[in-house]
Amino acid sequence: MDDETQPRWLTHEEQLAWVGVTAMMWLLPGPLDAQLQRDSDLNLFDYFVLSSLSQAEGRQRRMSDLAAQSNASPSRLSNAVGRLEAHGWLTRAPHEQDRRSIVATLTDAGYDKVVAAAPGHAAEVRRLLIDGRTEAELAALRDVGASVARAVLGDGCAETVMPGARTTSPDC
Numbered sequence: 410m411d412d413e414t415q416p417r418w419l420t421h422e423e424q425l426a427w428v429g430v431t432a433m434m435w436l437l438p439g440p441l442d443a444q445l446q447r448d449s450d451l452n453l454f455d456y457f458v459l460s461s462l463s464q465a466e467g468r469q470r471r472m473s474d475l476a477a478q479s480n481a482s483p484s485r486l487s488n489a490v491g492r493l494e495a496h497g498w499l500t501r502a503p504h505e506q507d508r509r510s511i512v513a514t515l516t517d518a519g520y521d522k523v524v525a526a527a528p529g530h531a532a533e534v535r536r537l538l539i540d541g542r543t544e545a546e547l548a549a550l551r552d553v554g555a556s557v558a559r560a561v562l563g564d565g566c567a568e569t570v571m572p573g574a575r576t577t578s579p580d581c
Contacts, residue, residue, distance in 0.1 A: 437537060444533040449526035454479065455489055456530060459498060459523040462515035469514040471504065477566060498522050 419427060442453040449456070457479055462468050470478075476486045490513055493499045498519030504510035515523075539547070558567035 433538075440537060441530070441533055445526060445530055448529040449522070451522070451526055454481070454485075455493060456523065456526055458486075458489055458493060458513075459515065459519055460527070462499060462513060463520055463523045465515075467514070468520065469512050472501070472511045472513055475513060477562070493519065496522075 438453055445451045445453055445456050451459070458475060461475060461478055462470060472483075472486060472490070475481075475490075476483055479486065481489075490499065490501060494501060496518075497516060499516055500514050501511050502514070504512050538550075542550075555567060
């Protein structure tokens with residue numbers, strides 16, 4: 410076999426980096442979800458949807474953009490949005506210019522809900538991820554996140570999941 414057909418195994422340092430990333434992927438969601446459930450009767454995914462809408466222009470986003478940002482299947486997102494809609498926290502309607510697209514819009518009650526949940530969530534994110542990190546470590550986390558978003562989604566779509574990902578193409 411030539412070198413091109415051989416697996417490219419991770420070096421020791423690369424393996425340690427991968428284990429560090431998996432620690433964040435697997436260990437952070439549980440306590441963040443538990444805090445939101447306990448304090449706000451929201452799960453992490455629902456909070457993410459409400460928070461994303463609260464930060465969007467006009468407090469609305471296309472469902473396809475929400476799905477891309479959350480890496481959720483259309484059915485998972487639709488189920489979550491249905492629950493949030495049943496609580497009166499958002500509405501869905503066809504896009505004004507593109508009737509094939511559905512737009513989710515945060516209601517005033519939904520905005521109030523996410524604003525009430527945000528301080529506790531921010532405190533837990535701070536406790537688990539932010540506090541104790543240097544400015545250089547936080548910059549590295551941001552830059553690695555943007556780089557991974559670009560690698561997975563392409564330059565044009567990275568901005569939809571990570572604002573500030575410095576994309577080079579508008580094709581998403």
